[in-house]
Amino acid sequence: MSETQHDEEDLELETWDKLPLGLMDNLAESEKYRVDVYRPIYSMHKWWARRPGSTFRILGLAALTDSNTTKDDILRMNTMETKYEGKYLESLKEDVSGKTILDPFAGGGTTLFELNRLGAQTVGYELNPVAWWINKKNIDQVDVDSLKQARDALLSSVREDIGELYTTTDPKTGQKCEILYAFQTQVLPCLTCDEEVQLMKSRTLVRKGKTHSAFVCCPNRECDDRIIELDQEIPDELDCPCCGTVFDPSDGNTTRAKYTCSNGHKHDIKETLDRLDAKPEFEYYALQYSAPGGDRRIKSFDEEDERKAERARELLEERFDELPIPTQKIPSGDKTSRLTARNYEQYHEVFSDRHLLTYGTLFREAQKFDDENLGEFLITGISNALKRGSLLIRWDYTNNKGSSVFPRQSYIPRAQPVEGNPLNTDGNIVAVENFLDNVVEAKDYCNRPFEKLKEDGDVNKYFIQDESVKESRRKALKCKTSERLDLDDESVDFVITDPPYYDNVQYSELSGYFYSWLHHVLGDEYEEFEPEHVPSAREIVANSRTGKDEDFFIESLTNVFKESHRVLKDDGELMFTYHHNENEAWGVILQALVESGFTITGAYPVQSEMPSSMTISSLENAEYDIVIFANKESVSEETTLDQLRQDLFFELQDMIEEERERHQELSTADLGVILRGKCMFYYSKHYPEVYSDGERVGVNDALETVDDVIEQILEGSANLPASIDTISESYAAFVKRGAEEHDDLNKHLMAKNLNVSDLEDEELIAGGRDEKRPVSAEERVNFIEQKLNGMSPGEADNLLDIDKIHYLHHLFVTDQSTSEYLKEWKTEDLEDLADFMADVTGDDRFEKVMELNLGQF
Structure with missing residues (x-):
């Protein structure tokens, strides 16, 4: 239906009525898998938990268009042509230059960027200097051709200066080759026999692929050629062709916390470091390099390679005072505790000497550009490259590459890190050139925005005519808390944001990794980077380590919402996404809203973070956001x-x-x-x-x-007596509904302040993310008996109500006596649960076992 086909007199739609929910989810899912392809701006610099730009573009369209606009006007699928149509693929015809949008929690910049694209004036507040910087450079304009020239000049200069330090000699041809990765291992003495131990979780370096060999490392440190090449899958047992050592390539001598010497003595890594009063020390043992012909090969780290590593150490020492090296102390915190537990004290200690020299030189040369804006964009790209360059990078021997520093939202010390070559010309994921290219593509996207859509099996690109990002629309961007806004009363039309989540990520601690460098690079020019560390005193999170409890979270969030209420026009609207799977957290944010004077008017679920991210798959987080709408009514x-x-x-x-x-x-x-x-x-x-x-x-x-x-x-609940425990009630309701996807199950459980893992811990559900199913009584017998066998007399209260029902059912169907348990367990409320289970399963034995009385035995 086109926008001219509906009766304007009959339509008076609220903002949420305009949301094409199903299509929004499709767009968000595509974007989150390849944000660099769908929205290059969000690949310019790392930030955590960014919401999809497509979601906020649609929220902006819903807010800025008139009340006669429908969800189909905004975005629809033309089923005849299997093509998307609507305002989403057009520049706004309405003049919205007089509309002001406030984001009091600017974060990674999604709101400010998407609303700037649409033509609105934006005001942003962000306490974290790194996020503030990302927002600034997202909108700052630059000549893209000049940026390309600056990129090339920077890389040429630094490669000429220190590129030789990343070369090696191919043992087969004697030719000089470019290093791609240098493999390192932590070295510790055995506390029992004093043997020096190379900590290796695995001896595998590269698994066999269709086009490349496998490589493993011999555990014998005296072996003359430790690198073994295999043109087959790696076996469980291997004889080293050089020294004859027999070993299992998958079996290392260390876990995350322990290590074992060749004599079998086992020790704790942290305890050893503490007893030695030492920091982790590493040595090189192998290299991956680009061989003549383009193959990626592995070789042992030889004397020539050691000389180059030593030369890097010498140059770093010579230039240390003139380079922007992150010498700040690592602050104590939830996220940094794993670093400090391994005796890392300063940020520069989590980088190799060669990396400190390289990144320091790159930053220094970027600072020298006469055009400060060009230099700042180069600095932004170099900073982003840090996420692929430190001693916190592990080797992915399946995909033949280094990981990111932040595969999870935490710092993870590595015993077997890899040092990538940031100056490589091979184009791998470590190359600074790639990160600078991301900056170029991001700014080109600002000048010529596009949308990419999956249509009929293809991904089609639509440039949005007459749309661009302009600095002139940025009314204000403040690096400060939004608990007090420098804005007049009733001066903004919409507040669109993504507030902090209860008990969520400590961004000040994670972003300190980047800030530790940017402080030295930008601190003289920008007061936002003058402090040694990221300001965290007013960071709105619940963090027991820093004394920030639920009351602090509610009070701080309420302060921001009160200020948002003050500056919002009377007919304005607040809309924000929220991402949490606990009812308690929802109660907290709703309390902050209503205490601020807002009236909640609606809530809608939309696609959130990338489904395959470790954050979600490992922590059972909800994969959806809720968009909440509120006004001043x-x-x-x-x-x-x-x-x-x-x-x-x-x-x-x-x-x-x-x-x-x-x-x-x-x-x-x-x-x-x-x-x-x-x-x-x-x-x-x-x-x-x-x-x-x-x-x-x-x-x-x-x-x-x-x-x-x-x-x-x-009809999604069991409607059972209040005395039935919440897990049993939720399980009974799940049995009634039947198998369902993980997300749908989690949404039902969230209303009971539970999540999927709570039922999995009790072995009440099984199956993958695509389909979770209730586990039957018979499948749970062993689990319940383990509970019973571990109990002392009088501990029956530790059993769930559904445990009792399931076990009584088992005894009944196997012709065993139930009298002992009925005498202790039978109540009217438990009978109600048994009756309910009989009804929803069609198995009347649940009901019959409760009908037995003690006189029948």
């Missing part, structure tokens, strides 16, 4: 929780029908999220005048009431 009429519950029962039926009609692809779990947001509107508009038994009702009680009503209406 307030009723404050007194009502009761019972009245609220009754009103919701009446309203929910219509809400469900409306939402299913509007978004036909919604799952039940997604619908529940939407309904929760809409129900909270009724609570927040009366806040704080909501009472129960004469007492004011808090956010958590309101959430519990809302969730109970929603689950009953959607």
